[in-house]
Amino acid sequence: MAKKKKKEKPPKKEVSLANVKFSRKNTMFFGIGLLLIVIGFILLATGDIVIAPILLVVGYLVFFPLGILLK
Secondary structure (H helix, E strand, C coil), X not given: CCCCCCCCCCCCCCCXXXXXXXXXXXXXXXXXXXXXXXXXXXXHHHCCCCHHHHHHHHHHHHHHHHHHHCC
């Protein structure tokens, strides 16, 4: 008796929740945001209560979202 070959199933397509390709522009925005946040925390540690929060807010609420959302 000859053995029957099992039918090969086509490979399943992987479902991706977020198909995001980061370009150089996205990386630049993330880098600027990270730099602003680091500078903001350094200034906050030295006692600056005016510029540090501004840098932190701009880094977190402007540059990180721009790095994610812009194509």
